[in-house]
Amino acid sequence: MSNANAALAQAQSGAVQRYGFTLGCALLGLFLFTGCQSGGQTSDDKAAPVYEEGQSLTMEGTLIDTRCYPLNKDVNRGLDHERPEGFVKACATACANQGFPVAILRGGETDGEVWVLMTVPAVLADYMAEEIRVQGTVRSTGVLIPERVETFSDGEWLTVL
Amino acid sequence: MKTIFSLMLAAFLFVGFTSEKTNQVTVKGKLIDTKCYGMMHDNHTNDHMVKKGDKMMKMPSCATACAGMGIPVGVLEDSKPGNDVHVVIAPAGTFAEHMDKEVRITGEAPYAGSIMPGKVEVKNDKGKWVEVEVAGMM
Incomplete structure:
Protein backbone atom coordinates (compact mmCIF):
# COMPACT_ATOMS: atom_id res chain seq x y z
CA MET A 1 0.00 0.00 0.00
CA SER A 2 2.79 2.37 0.97
CA ASN A 3 4.47 1.51 -2.29
CA ALA A 4 1.29 2.39 -4.14
CA ASN A 5 1.03 5.70 -2.27
CA ALA A 6 4.62 6.50 -3.04
CA ALA A 7 4.06 5.71 -6.73
CA LEU A 8 0.94 7.91 -6.75
CA ALA A 9 2.79 10.75 -5.06
CA GLN A 10 5.61 10.41 -7.57
CA ALA A 11 3.18 10.43 -10.47
CA GLN A 12 1.43 13.54 -9.10
CA SER A 13 4.75 15.27 -8.58
CA GLY A 14 5.71 14.44 -12.18
CA ALA A 15 2.42 15.80 -13.45
CA VAL A 16 2.88 19.05 -11.52
CA GLN A 17 6.41 19.39 -12.89
CA ARG A 18 5.23 18.75 -16.44
CA TYR A 19 2.42 21.27 -15.97
CA GLY A 20 4.86 23.82 -14.58
CA PHE A 21 7.26 23.18 -17.43
CA THR A 22 4.53 23.64 -20.07
CA LEU A 23 3.27 26.83 -18.42
CA GLY A 24 6.83 28.11 -18.15
CA CYS A 25 7.46 27.41 -21.84
CA ALA A 26 4.23 29.17 -22.79
CA LEU A 27 5.17 32.23 -20.73
CA LEU A 28 8.69 32.22 -22.16
CA GLY A 29 7.23 32.11 -25.65
CA LEU A 30 4.90 34.99 -24.86
CA PHE A 31 7.75 36.95 -23.26
CA LEU A 32 9.98 36.45 -26.29
CA PHE A 33 7.11 37.37 -28.62
CA THR A 34 6.47 40.61 -26.72
CA GLY A 35 10.18 41.40 -26.78
CA CYS A 36 10.37 40.76 -30.51
CA GLN A 37 7.38 42.99 -31.10
CA SER A 38 8.94 45.98 -29.34
CA GLY A 39 12.32 45.20 -30.91
CA GLY A 40 10.75 45.25 -34.35
CA GLN A 41 9.23 48.65 -33.70
CA THR A 42 12.63 50.09 -32.77
CA SER A 43 14.12 48.56 -35.88
CA ASP A 44 11.38 50.13 -38.03
CA ASP A 45 11.98 53.51 -36.39
CA LYS A 46 15.66 53.29 -37.22
CA ALA A 47 14.81 52.53 -40.83
CA ALA A 48 12.70 55.72 -41.13
CA PRO A 49 14.27 58.36 -43.37
CA VAL A 50 16.32 61.00 -41.63
CA TYR A 51 15.92 64.61 -42.65
CA GLU A 52 18.26 67.43 -41.77
CA GLU A 53 17.41 70.99 -40.83
CA GLY A 54 17.77 73.26 -43.84
CA GLN A 55 17.31 70.45 -46.36
CA MET B 1 11.01 25.08 -11.23
CA LYS B 2 9.02 27.40 -8.97
CA THR B 3 11.82 29.97 -9.05
CA ILE B 4 12.09 29.86 -12.85
CA PHE B 5 8.34 30.10 -13.16
CA SER B 6 8.22 33.11 -10.79
CA LEU B 7 11.04 34.87 -12.61
CA MET B 8 9.37 34.37 -15.98
CA LEU B 9 6.07 35.62 -14.67
CA ALA B 10 7.73 38.70 -13.17
CA ALA B 11 9.63 39.40 -16.42
CA PHE B 12 6.50 38.94 -18.48
CA LEU B 13 4.49 41.27 -16.27
CA PHE B 14 7.30 43.84 -16.32
CA VAL B 15 7.54 43.81 -20.13
CA GLY B 16 3.77 43.97 -20.43
CA PHE B 17 3.64 46.93 -18.08
CA THR B 18 6.46 48.90 -19.64
CA SER B 19 5.30 48.31 -23.22
CA GLU B 20 1.88 49.72 -22.46
CA LYS B 21 1.38 52.52 -24.95
CA THR B 22 0.97 55.97 -23.54
CA ASN B 23 1.18 58.95 -25.85
CA GLN B 24 1.16 61.58 -23.11
CA VAL B 25 4.29 63.71 -23.14
CA THR B 26 5.37 66.85 -21.33
CA VAL B 27 7.65 69.40 -22.91
CA LYS B 28 9.21 72.35 -21.14
CA GLY B 29 10.93 75.38 -22.56
CA LYS B 30 10.18 78.79 -23.95
CA LEU B 31 7.55 79.73 -26.49
CA ILE B 32 9.09 80.75 -29.78
CA ASP B 33 7.95 81.94 -33.17
CA THR B 34 8.77 79.05 -35.50
CA LYS B 35 9.19 81.18 -38.59
CA CYS B 36 11.79 83.65 -37.33
CA TYR B 37 13.58 81.03 -35.23
CA GLY B 38 13.77 78.86 -38.35
CA MET B 39 15.57 81.67 -40.15
CA MET B 40 18.01 82.36 -37.34
CA HIS B 41 18.45 80.63 -33.96
CA ASP B 42 19.19 84.00 -32.31
CA ASN B 43 15.49 84.75 -32.80
CA HIS B 44 14.42 82.86 -29.70
CA THR B 45 13.29 85.95 -27.78
CA ASN B 46 10.40 88.30 -28.49
CA ASP B 47 12.50 90.81 -30.47
CA HIS B 48 13.94 89.49 -33.71
CA MET B 49 16.52 90.37 -36.32
CA VAL B 50 15.04 90.17 -39.79
CA LYS B 51 16.49 90.80 -43.21
CA LYS B 52 15.28 93.90 -45.05
CA GLY B 53 17.05 94.14 -48.37
CA ASP B 54 20.75 93.78 -47.63
CA LYS B 55 20.45 94.92 -44.03
CA MET B 56 19.43 93.20 -40.82
CA MET B 57 16.87 95.15 -38.83
CA LYS B 58 15.66 94.74 -35.29
CA MET B 59 11.90 94.04 -35.04
CA PRO B 60 10.59 94.64 -31.49
CA SER B 61 7.90 92.20 -30.28
CA CYS B 62 8.18 90.29 -33.52
CA ALA B 63 7.28 86.92 -31.92
CA THR B 64 4.06 88.36 -30.51
CA ALA B 65 3.21 89.83 -33.91
CA CYS B 66 3.94 86.57 -35.77
CA ALA B 67 1.84 84.52 -33.33
CA GLY B 68 -0.94 87.10 -33.62
CA MET B 69 -0.83 86.65 -37.40
CA GLY B 70 -1.26 82.90 -36.95
CA ILE B 71 2.22 81.57 -37.62
CA PRO B 72 2.50 78.36 -35.57
CA VAL B 73 4.34 78.66 -32.26
CA GLY B 74 6.78 76.15 -30.84
CA VAL B 75 8.36 75.13 -27.56
CA LEU B 76 12.14 75.38 -27.59
CA GLU B 77 13.12 72.51 -25.33
CA ASP B 78 14.83 73.69 -22.12
CA SER B 79 14.93 77.18 -23.71
CA LYS B 80 18.31 76.41 -25.24
CA PRO B 81 18.83 77.55 -28.86
CA GLY B 82 19.67 74.55 -31.02
CA ASN B 83 17.57 72.15 -28.95
CA ASP B 84 14.50 70.40 -30.31
CA VAL B 85 11.43 72.51 -31.12
CA HIS B 86 7.93 71.10 -30.65
CA VAL B 87 5.31 72.79 -32.82
CA VAL B 88 2.14 73.42 -30.82
CA ILE B 89 -0.98 72.07 -32.56
CA ALA B 90 -3.27 74.92 -31.48
CA PRO B 91 -4.15 78.38 -32.77
CA ALA B 92 -1.03 80.50 -32.49
CA GLY B 93 -2.98 83.66 -31.70
CA THR B 94 -3.94 82.37 -28.26
CA PHE B 95 -0.24 82.25 -27.33
CA ALA B 96 0.66 85.73 -28.60
CA GLU B 97 0.80 87.34 -25.17
CA HIS B 98 2.95 84.51 -23.80
CA MET B 99 5.72 84.51 -26.39
CA ASP B 100 9.25 84.20 -24.99
CA LYS B 101 7.84 82.94 -21.66
CA GLU B 102 8.63 79.60 -20.04
CA VAL B 103 5.89 77.06 -20.73
CA ARG B 104 5.11 73.53 -19.70
CA ILE B 105 2.81 71.66 -22.07
CA THR B 106 1.37 68.21 -21.50
CA GLY B 107 -0.40 66.46 -24.33
CA GLU B 108 -0.11 63.98 -27.13
CA ALA B 109 2.49 63.88 -29.86
CA PRO B 110 0.62 62.59 -32.91
CA TYR B 111 3.25 63.85 -35.35
CA ALA B 112 7.02 64.07 -35.38
CA GLY B 113 8.18 67.39 -33.91
CA SER B 114 4.74 68.47 -32.66
CA ILE B 115 2.64 68.43 -29.52
CA MET B 116 -1.14 68.61 -29.25
CA PRO B 117 -1.71 70.34 -25.90
CA GLY B 118 -3.99 68.96 -23.22
CA LYS B 119 -2.67 71.28 -20.51
CA VAL B 120 -0.65 74.46 -20.96
CA GLU B 121 1.09 76.25 -18.11
CA VAL B 122 3.05 79.47 -18.31
CA LYS B 123 5.55 80.65 -15.70
CA ASN B 124 4.50 84.05 -14.44
CA ASP B 125 6.70 86.93 -13.24
CA LYS B 126 6.83 85.40 -9.76
CA GLY B 127 8.12 82.09 -11.12
CA LYS B 128 4.84 80.30 -10.52
CA TRP B 129 3.22 77.98 -13.09
CA VAL B 130 -0.18 79.26 -14.15
CA GLU B 131 -2.51 77.25 -16.37
CA VAL B 132 -3.75 79.03 -19.47
CA GLU B 133 -6.73 78.17 -21.62
CA VAL B 134 -6.10 77.43 -25.25
CA ALA B 135 -8.83 77.15 -27.87
CA GLY B 136 -9.71 73.65 -28.98
CA MET B 137 -7.62 71.79 -26.44
CA MET B 138 -8.14 68.03 -26.10
Whole structure:
Protein backbone atom coordinates (compact mmCIF):
# COMPACT_ATOMS: atom_id res chain seq x y z
CA MET A 1 0.00 0.00 0.00
CA SER A 2 2.79 2.37 0.97
CA ASN A 3 4.47 1.51 -2.29
CA ALA A 4 1.29 2.39 -4.14
CA ASN A 5 1.03 5.70 -2.27
CA ALA A 6 4.62 6.50 -3.04
CA ALA A 7 4.06 5.71 -6.73
CA LEU A 8 0.94 7.91 -6.75
CA ALA A 9 2.79 10.75 -5.06
CA GLN A 10 5.61 10.41 -7.57
CA ALA A 11 3.18 10.43 -10.47
CA GLN A 12 1.43 13.54 -9.10
CA SER A 13 4.75 15.27 -8.58
CA GLY A 14 5.71 14.44 -12.18
CA ALA A 15 2.42 15.80 -13.45
CA VAL A 16 2.88 19.05 -11.52
CA GLN A 17 6.41 19.39 -12.89
CA ARG A 18 5.23 18.75 -16.44
CA TYR A 19 2.42 21.27 -15.97
CA GLY A 20 4.86 23.82 -14.58
CA PHE A 21 7.26 23.18 -17.43
CA THR A 22 4.53 23.64 -20.07
CA LEU A 23 3.27 26.83 -18.42
CA GLY A 24 6.83 28.11 -18.15
CA CYS A 25 7.46 27.41 -21.84
CA ALA A 26 4.23 29.17 -22.79
CA LEU A 27 5.17 32.23 -20.73
CA LEU A 28 8.69 32.22 -22.16
CA GLY A 29 7.23 32.11 -25.65
CA LEU A 30 4.90 34.99 -24.86
CA PHE A 31 7.75 36.95 -23.26
CA LEU A 32 9.98 36.45 -26.29
CA PHE A 33 7.11 37.37 -28.62
CA THR A 34 6.47 40.61 -26.72
CA GLY A 35 10.18 41.40 -26.78
CA CYS A 36 10.37 40.76 -30.51
CA GLN A 37 7.38 42.99 -31.10
CA SER A 38 8.94 45.98 -29.34
CA GLY A 39 12.32 45.20 -30.91
CA GLY A 40 10.75 45.25 -34.35
CA GLN A 41 9.23 48.65 -33.70
CA THR A 42 12.63 50.09 -32.77
CA SER A 43 14.12 48.56 -35.88
CA ASP A 44 11.38 50.13 -38.03
CA ASP A 45 11.98 53.51 -36.39
CA LYS A 46 15.66 53.29 -37.22
CA ALA A 47 14.81 52.53 -40.83
CA ALA A 48 12.70 55.72 -41.13
CA PRO A 49 14.27 58.36 -43.37
CA VAL A 50 16.32 61.00 -41.63
CA TYR A 51 15.92 64.61 -42.65
CA GLU A 52 18.26 67.43 -41.77
CA GLU A 53 17.41 70.99 -40.83
CA GLY A 54 17.77 73.26 -43.84
CA GLN A 55 17.31 70.45 -46.36
CA SER A 56 15.17 71.39 -49.39
CA LEU A 57 12.23 69.10 -50.04
CA THR A 58 9.40 68.96 -52.52
CA MET A 59 6.49 66.67 -51.75
CA GLU A 60 2.97 65.93 -52.93
CA GLY A 61 0.03 64.86 -50.83
CA THR A 62 -3.22 65.92 -49.23
CA LEU A 63 -3.61 69.14 -47.24
CA ILE A 64 -4.95 68.09 -43.83
CA ASP A 65 -6.04 69.66 -40.57
CA THR A 66 -3.64 68.62 -37.80
CA ARG A 67 -6.27 68.94 -35.07
CA CYS A 68 -8.73 66.33 -36.37
CA TYR A 69 -6.62 63.93 -38.42
CA PRO A 70 -5.39 61.84 -35.46
CA LEU A 71 -8.98 61.32 -34.27
CA ASN A 72 -9.94 59.32 -37.37
CA LYS A 73 -7.28 58.93 -40.03
CA ASP A 74 -9.68 57.50 -42.61
CA VAL A 75 -12.41 60.10 -42.45
CA ASN A 76 -10.58 63.16 -41.18
CA ARG A 77 -8.25 63.57 -44.11
CA GLY A 78 -11.26 64.86 -46.00
CA LEU A 79 -13.12 68.12 -45.57
CA ASP A 80 -15.86 66.84 -43.22
CA HIS A 81 -14.74 65.32 -39.94
CA GLU A 82 -15.85 62.92 -37.25
CA ARG A 83 -15.31 64.56 -33.90
CA PRO A 84 -16.33 63.57 -30.36
CA GLU A 85 -19.17 66.08 -30.57
CA GLY A 86 -20.42 64.60 -33.89
CA PHE A 87 -19.95 64.86 -37.63
CA VAL A 88 -18.82 68.34 -38.62
CA LYS A 89 -19.22 69.61 -42.16
CA ALA A 90 -16.31 71.59 -43.66
CA CYS A 91 -14.45 71.07 -40.40
CA ALA A 92 -11.01 71.19 -42.01
CA THR A 93 -11.68 74.66 -43.41
CA ALA A 94 -13.04 75.86 -40.07
CA CYS A 95 -10.04 74.52 -38.14
CA ALA A 96 -7.57 76.15 -40.52
CA ASN A 97 -9.46 79.44 -40.26
CA GLN A 98 -9.35 79.13 -36.45
CA GLY A 99 -5.58 78.87 -36.68
CA PHE A 100 -4.89 75.17 -36.19
CA PRO A 101 -1.74 74.32 -38.12
CA VAL A 102 -2.21 72.55 -41.43
CA ALA A 103 -0.08 69.72 -42.76
CA ILE A 104 0.60 67.71 -45.85
CA LEU A 105 -0.15 64.01 -45.70
CA ARG A 106 2.52 62.72 -48.00
CA GLY A 107 1.11 60.26 -50.51
CA GLY A 108 -2.39 60.71 -49.15
CA GLU A 109 -2.41 57.37 -47.36
CA THR A 110 -3.57 56.95 -43.78
CA ASP A 111 -0.16 55.66 -42.78
CA GLY A 112 1.69 58.28 -44.80
CA GLU A 113 4.10 60.85 -43.42
CA VAL A 114 2.59 63.98 -41.92
CA TRP A 115 4.55 67.21 -42.37
CA VAL A 116 3.23 70.20 -40.43
CA LEU A 117 3.54 73.41 -42.45
CA MET A 118 5.00 76.49 -40.76
CA THR A 119 2.70 79.02 -42.32
CA VAL A 120 -0.47 80.92 -41.46
CA PRO A 121 -3.13 78.17 -41.68
CA ALA A 122 -5.97 80.49 -42.70
CA VAL A 123 -4.12 81.29 -45.94
CA LEU A 124 -4.60 77.66 -47.04
CA ALA A 125 -8.10 77.19 -45.59
CA ASP A 126 -9.75 77.19 -49.03
CA TYR A 127 -7.59 74.30 -50.20
CA MET A 128 -8.14 71.83 -47.38
CA ALA A 129 -8.38 68.15 -48.40
CA GLU A 130 -7.03 69.02 -51.85
CA GLU A 131 -3.98 67.51 -53.48
CA ILE A 132 -1.07 69.88 -53.04
CA ARG A 133 2.60 70.12 -53.87
CA VAL A 134 4.87 71.86 -51.37
CA GLN A 135 8.39 73.04 -51.90
CA GLY A 136 10.12 74.02 -48.70
CA THR A 137 12.87 73.70 -46.13
CA VAL A 138 13.02 71.11 -43.38
CA ARG A 139 12.78 72.63 -39.88
CA SER A 140 12.97 69.16 -38.34
CA THR A 141 11.62 65.78 -39.35
CA GLY A 142 7.87 66.28 -39.78
CA VAL A 143 8.04 70.07 -39.84
CA LEU A 144 8.43 71.99 -43.10
CA ILE A 145 8.80 75.72 -43.80
CA PRO A 146 6.97 76.10 -47.12
CA GLU A 147 8.35 78.36 -49.80
CA ARG A 148 5.78 77.43 -52.41
CA VAL A 149 2.44 75.64 -52.21
CA GLU A 150 0.58 74.55 -55.34
CA THR A 151 -2.77 72.87 -55.90
CA PHE A 152 -3.63 70.59 -58.80
CA SER A 153 -6.50 71.96 -60.84
CA ASP A 154 -7.64 71.25 -64.42
CA GLY A 155 -4.55 69.21 -65.13
CA GLU A 156 -2.01 71.75 -63.95
CA TRP A 157 -0.35 72.96 -60.78
CA LEU A 158 -1.40 76.41 -59.59
CA THR A 159 0.64 78.36 -57.07
CA VAL A 160 -1.46 79.42 -54.08
CA LEU A 161 1.30 80.45 -51.65
CA MET B 1 11.01 25.08 -11.23
CA LYS B 2 9.02 27.40 -8.97
CA THR B 3 11.82 29.97 -9.05
CA ILE B 4 12.09 29.86 -12.85
CA PHE B 5 8.34 30.10 -13.16
CA SER B 6 8.22 33.11 -10.79
CA LEU B 7 11.04 34.87 -12.61
CA MET B 8 9.37 34.37 -15.98
CA LEU B 9 6.07 35.62 -14.67
CA ALA B 10 7.73 38.70 -13.17
CA ALA B 11 9.63 39.40 -16.42
CA PHE B 12 6.50 38.94 -18.48
CA LEU B 13 4.49 41.27 -16.27
CA PHE B 14 7.30 43.84 -16.32
CA VAL B 15 7.54 43.81 -20.13
CA GLY B 16 3.77 43.97 -20.43
CA PHE B 17 3.64 46.93 -18.08
CA THR B 18 6.46 48.90 -19.64
CA SER B 19 5.30 48.31 -23.22
CA GLU B 20 1.88 49.72 -22.46
CA LYS B 21 1.38 52.52 -24.95
CA THR B 22 0.97 55.97 -23.54
CA ASN B 23 1.18 58.95 -25.85
CA GLN B 24 1.16 61.58 -23.11
CA VAL B 25 4.29 63.71 -23.14
CA THR B 26 5.37 66.85 -21.33
CA VAL B 27 7.65 69.40 -22.91
CA LYS B 28 9.21 72.35 -21.14
CA GLY B 29 10.93 75.38 -22.56
CA LYS B 30 10.18 78.79 -23.95
CA LEU B 31 7.55 79.73 -26.49
CA ILE B 32 9.09 80.75 -29.78
CA ASP B 33 7.95 81.94 -33.17
CA THR B 34 8.77 79.05 -35.50
CA LYS B 35 9.19 81.18 -38.59
CA CYS B 36 11.79 83.65 -37.33
CA TYR B 37 13.58 81.03 -35.23
CA GLY B 38 13.77 78.86 -38.35
CA MET B 39 15.57 81.67 -40.15
CA MET B 40 18.01 82.36 -37.34
CA HIS B 41 18.45 80.63 -33.96
CA ASP B 42 19.19 84.00 -32.31
CA ASN B 43 15.49 84.75 -32.80
CA HIS B 44 14.42 82.86 -29.70
CA THR B 45 13.29 85.95 -27.78
CA ASN B 46 10.40 88.30 -28.49
CA ASP B 47 12.50 90.81 -30.47
CA HIS B 48 13.94 89.49 -33.71
CA MET B 49 16.52 90.37 -36.32
CA VAL B 50 15.04 90.17 -39.79
CA LYS B 51 16.49 90.80 -43.21
CA LYS B 52 15.28 93.90 -45.05
CA GLY B 53 17.05 94.14 -48.37
CA ASP B 54 20.75 93.78 -47.63
CA LYS B 55 20.45 94.92 -44.03
CA MET B 56 19.43 93.20 -40.82
CA MET B 57 16.87 95.15 -38.83
CA LYS B 58 15.66 94.74 -35.29
CA MET B 59 11.90 94.04 -35.04
CA PRO B 60 10.59 94.64 -31.49
CA SER B 61 7.90 92.20 -30.28
CA CYS B 62 8.18 90.29 -33.52
CA ALA B 63 7.28 86.92 -31.92
CA THR B 64 4.06 88.36 -30.51
CA ALA B 65 3.21 89.83 -33.91
CA CYS B 66 3.94 86.57 -35.77
CA ALA B 67 1.84 84.52 -33.33
CA GLY B 68 -0.94 87.10 -33.62
CA MET B 69 -0.83 86.65 -37.40
CA GLY B 70 -1.26 82.90 -36.95
CA ILE B 71 2.22 81.57 -37.62
CA PRO B 72 2.50 78.36 -35.57
CA VAL B 73 4.34 78.66 -32.26
CA GLY B 74 6.78 76.15 -30.84
CA VAL B 75 8.36 75.13 -27.56
CA LEU B 76 12.14 75.38 -27.59
CA GLU B 77 13.12 72.51 -25.33
CA ASP B 78 14.83 73.69 -22.12
CA SER B 79 14.93 77.18 -23.71
CA LYS B 80 18.31 76.41 -25.24
CA PRO B 81 18.83 77.55 -28.86
CA GLY B 82 19.67 74.55 -31.02
CA ASN B 83 17.57 72.15 -28.95
CA ASP B 84 14.50 70.40 -30.31
CA VAL B 85 11.43 72.51 -31.12
CA HIS B 86 7.93 71.10 -30.65
CA VAL B 87 5.31 72.79 -32.82
CA VAL B 88 2.14 73.42 -30.82
CA ILE B 89 -0.98 72.07 -32.56
CA ALA B 90 -3.27 74.92 -31.48
CA PRO B 91 -4.15 78.38 -32.77
CA ALA B 92 -1.03 80.50 -32.49
CA GLY B 93 -2.98 83.66 -31.70
CA THR B 94 -3.94 82.37 -28.26
CA PHE B 95 -0.24 82.25 -27.33
CA ALA B 96 0.66 85.73 -28.60
CA GLU B 97 0.80 87.34 -25.17
CA HIS B 98 2.95 84.51 -23.80
CA MET B 99 5.72 84.51 -26.39
CA ASP B 100 9.25 84.20 -24.99
CA LYS B 101 7.84 82.94 -21.66
CA GLU B 102 8.63 79.60 -20.04
CA VAL B 103 5.89 77.06 -20.73
CA ARG B 104 5.11 73.53 -19.70
CA ILE B 105 2.81 71.66 -22.07
CA THR B 106 1.37 68.21 -21.50
CA GLY B 107 -0.40 66.46 -24.33
CA GLU B 108 -0.11 63.98 -27.13
CA ALA B 109 2.49 63.88 -29.86
CA PRO B 110 0.62 62.59 -32.91
CA TYR B 111 3.25 63.85 -35.35
CA ALA B 112 7.02 64.07 -35.38
CA GLY B 113 8.18 67.39 -33.91
CA SER B 114 4.74 68.47 -32.66
CA ILE B 115 2.64 68.43 -29.52
CA MET B 116 -1.14 68.61 -29.25
CA PRO B 117 -1.71 70.34 -25.90
CA GLY B 118 -3.99 68.96 -23.22
CA LYS B 119 -2.67 71.28 -20.51
CA VAL B 120 -0.65 74.46 -20.96
CA GLU B 121 1.09 76.25 -18.11
CA VAL B 122 3.05 79.47 -18.31
CA LYS B 123 5.55 80.65 -15.70
CA ASN B 124 4.50 84.05 -14.44
CA ASP B 125 6.70 86.93 -13.24
CA LYS B 126 6.83 85.40 -9.76
CA GLY B 127 8.12 82.09 -11.12
CA LYS B 128 4.84 80.30 -10.52
CA TRP B 129 3.22 77.98 -13.09
CA VAL B 130 -0.18 79.26 -14.15
CA GLU B 131 -2.51 77.25 -16.37
CA VAL B 132 -3.75 79.03 -19.47
CA GLU B 133 -6.73 78.17 -21.62
CA VAL B 134 -6.10 77.43 -25.25
CA ALA B 135 -8.83 77.15 -27.87
CA GLY B 136 -9.71 73.65 -28.98
CA MET B 137 -7.62 71.79 -26.44
CA MET B 138 -8.14 68.03 -26.10
